[in-house]
Amino acid sequence: MNTEKRLVYMDHAATTATRVEVAEAMVPYMTGHFGNPSSLYDLAKDSREAVDAARVQVAAAIGAAPKEIYFTSGGTESDNWALKGVAFAKRSKGNHIITTAVEHHAISHTCAWLEKQGFSVTYLPVDRYGMVDPEAVEAAITPETILISVMMANNEIGTIMPIAEIGTVARKHGVLFHTDAVQAAGHIPIDVQEMNIDLLSLSGHKFHGPKGTGALYVGPGVRLDPLMHGGAQERGRRAGTENVPGIVGMGMALSLAVAEMVENAERVTALRDRLAAGLLAIPETYLNGHPQKRLPNNVNVVFAYIEGESILLLLNRKGIAASTGSACSSASLEASHVLMACGLPHDVVHGSLRLTLGEETTEADVDYVVAAVAGVVQRLRDMSPLTPTELRSK
Amino acid sequence: MYNEKVMDHFEHPRNQGVIEDANGTGEVGNAQCGDIMKIYLKVEDDVITDVRFQTFGCGAAVASSSMATEMIKGKTLAEAWDLSNKAVAEALEGLPPQKLHCSVLAEESIHAAINDYRVKHGLEAWEEKGGHAEHQH
Numbered sequence: 437m438n439t440e441k442r443l444v445y446m447d448h449a450a451t452t453a454t455r456v457e458v459a460e461a462m463v464p465y466m467t468g469h470f471g472n473p474s475s476l477y478d479l480a481k482d483s484r485e486a487v488d489a490a491r492v493q494v495a496a497a498i499g500a501a502p503k504e505i506y507f508t509s510g511g512t513e514s515d516n517w518a519l520k521g522v523a524f525a526k527r528s529k530g531n532h533i534i535t536t537a538v539e540h541h542a543i544s545h546t547c548a549w550l551e552k553q554g555f556s557v558t559y560l561p562v563d564r565y566g567m568v569d570p571e572a573v574e575a576a577i578t579p580e581t582i583l584i585s586v587m588m589a590n591n592e593i594g595t596i597m598p599i600a601e602i603g604t605v606a607r608k609h610g611v612l613f614h615t616d617a618v619q620a621a622g623h624i625p626i627d628v629q630e631m632n633i634d635l636l637s638l639s640g641h642k643f644h645g646p647k648g649t650g651a652l653y654v655g656p657g658v659r660l661d662p663l664m665h666g667g668a669q670e671r672g673r674r675a676g677t678e679n680v681p682g683i684v685g686m687g688m689a690l691s692l693a694v695a696e697m698v699e700n701a702e703r704v705t706a707l708r709d710r711l712a713a714g715l716l717a718i719p720e721t722y723l724n725g726h727p728q729k730r731l732p733n734n735v736n737v738v739f740a741y742i743e744g745e746s747i748l749l750l751l752n753r754k755g756i757a758a759s760t761g762s763a764c765s766s767a768s769l770e771a772s773h774v775l776m777a778c779g780l781p782h783d784v785v786h787g788s789l790r791l792t793l794g795e796e797t798t799e800a801d802v803d804y805v806v807a808a809v810a811g812v813v814q815r816l817r818d819m820s821p822l823t824p825t826e827l828r829s830k
Numbered sequence: 831m832y833n834e835k836v837m838d839h840f841e842h843p844r845n846q847g848v849i850e851d852a853n854g855t856g857e858v859g860n861a862q863c864g865d866i867m868k869i870y871l872k873v874e875d876d877v878i879t880d881v882r883f884q885t886f887g888c889g890a891a892v893a894s895s896s897m898a899t900e901m902i903k904g905k906t907l908a909e910a911w912d913l914s915n916k917a918v919a920e921a922l923e924g925l926p927p928q929k930l931h932c933s934v935l936a937e938e939s940i941h942a943a944i945n946d947y948r949v950k951h952g953l954e955a956w957e958e959k960g961g962h963a964e965h966q967h
C-alpha cells in the first residue's frame with residue numbers, strides 16, 4: 437500500500453517483531469527436540485527441561501517463584517483464566533468483582549460475561565489521565581468482593597496505574613488482586629511480592645516474543661478453577677500440550693527485555709518526549725494519558741476537527757504504521773472506551789492517534805513522523821467542515 | 831481494507847472545498863459514528879453546474895463524497911436526487927460492509943443541499959422515498 441520505501445513501525449503496543457535470536461532459539465524445539473514434555477522417553481526430557489528453564493526466566497522477570505508461573509496461549513487467555521477461574525472458585529464466598537472502565541476487552545468483555553452468569557461487577561471510573569484512585573478501589577470493596585482486577589499499564593494511553601497502592605488495599609481487605617501486565621512486562625519494573633499481586637497476566641508478543649504465547653502468575657495459596665480442562669499439564673491447572681517453542685521464545689524474550697530495560701527505557705523515553713513535543717506543536721492538539729506516569733514508548737494525542745482512520749490511511753501511504761481510537765476504524769463503530777472514560781467527547785475521540793515506539797526507533801524516525809503527521813493533519817483539516825478558518829491553509 | 835478505486839478517491843478527492851456563492855448547501859451528520867458531510871451546489875437552470883464537499887470522516891466517507899459529487903455534476907436536480915448510496919458504492923467498485931453507511935451520508939447530504947436550493951427558490955422540498963429501505967445500514 438505505501439508508496440515510499442521507508443517503513444516506520446510505531447505500533448509496538450499492538451505487537452512487536454520476534455527478535456531474531458529468539459526465533460532461532462525456538463527452531464530446535466519444532467524440529468529436533470520435538471518431543472511432548474509429558475512423554476517418558478529421553479526425547480521428551482529436552483522439551484521438559486526447556487519449558488522449566490523458560491519458567492525460571494519468566495518467574496525471575498516478575499519476582500515470582502517458577503512454580504507460580506503457568507503458560508497459556510496469550511494475554512487474552514491469561515485474563516480470562518484469572519477472572520473466570522477466581523470467580524468460580526470463590527463463588528461461595530461472594531459474587532462481586534472490582535475492575536476499571538479502561539481495561540482491555542480481554543478483561544472488560546470477560547467481566548460482562550461474568551455479569552450474565554450472575555456476578556456483579558464494579559467498573560471504577562478514571563480521571564482525565566486514565567488513572568484510577570486507590571481510595572476508590574478501597575471504597576468499592578464490600579463483604580461480597582472476591583477479586584480486584586486493575587491493569588498495570590494501559591494499552592491505548594500508556595497510563596501506569598498505582599498498582600502497589602492497590603495491592604496494599606487488596607491485601608488489607610483480604611481480597612485477591614489480579615493485574616493485566618501485558619503492556620507493562622519488559623517495559624517497566626514488576627515485583628509481584630512488593631506490589632502484593634496475586635495474579636498477573638503476560639503476553640509474549642508485546643516484548644519481542646512470539647505471538648500466541650502468554651503466562652499467568654498465580655501466587656501462593658490462590659485457588660482458581662481451570663479454564664482449559666483436559667490433560668494434567670501445568671501441574672493439573674492448564675490442560676493442553678505445551679507450546680514448547682513458543683514457551684522457549686517467550687522466556688528468552690522476556691529475560692532479554694528485562695536485562696535491557698533500564699537502558700532501553702531511558703532512550704525510548706527521550707524519543708517519546710521528542711515525538712510528543714513535536715506533535716503538540718500542531719495547533720489544537722492534546723495529549724491523552726498521564727503526562728509523566730506513562731509507558732516509555734507511548735504517545736497518544738487527539739487532533740481537533742479530523743478523523744483517525746483517515747489519518748492512519750494517509751500515514752500508511754508514508755510508510756508509517758500507527759493506530760487510533762476513532763469509532764470509524766473499529767468494526768463495531770464504537771469509539772475508544774478508554775478515551776471516553778477519560779472524559780473526551782465522542783467527536784474528539786475521532787481524532788485520536790496512538791504512536792508506540794520500539795527499541796529500534798531512531799531520532800530520524802521521530803522527526804520524519806512529526807513532519808508527516810503535521811502534513812496529514814493539515815490536509816485533513818482543510819477537508820473538514822469543522823475546521824475554523826484560521827486553521828485552514830491558504 | 832479498501833480497493834484501489836476507493837483509495838484513489840480518498841487520496842485525490844475530486845471537488846473538495848467550498849463554493850462561496852453556492853445556492854444550495856446541505857450538511858448531514860452520521861448517527862452511527864458521528865461524522866459530518868457538507869455539500870455545496872451551484873445550480874443554473876435546474877442543472878448542477880458546480881459541486882463541492884467538505885467531509886469529517888473515514889476513508890469511505892471521503893471517497894463517497896468525492897465519487898458522489900462527480901456523479902451529480904452536470905446533472906439535473908431530479909437526476910441528482912435519484913443518486914442512491916448503492917450507486918455510489920458500486921461506482922467505487924465496492925465498500926466493506928461496515929462502511930456502506932458512510933455512502934448513505936453522501937446521498938443524504940446531496941438531498942439536503944437540493945432541498946435547501948428548492949426551498950430557497952420557493953419550491954417544495956422533495957420527500958425522502960421509502961424511508962431509506964434500500965440502504966444497508
Ligand SMILES: Cc1ncc(COP(=O)(O)O)c(C=O)c1O
Pocket residue numbers: 449450509510511512513515540542587589590591616618619639640641648649650
Ligand atoms: C492490556 C492488554 N491485555 C490483553 C491483551 C491481549 O493479549 P493477546 O494478544 O496476547 O491475547 C492485550 C493485547 O492486545 C493488551 O494490550
Ligand code: FES
Pocket residue numbers: 763764765860863864865886887888889890891929932
Ligand atoms: S464516516 Fe465513520 S465509519 Fe465512515
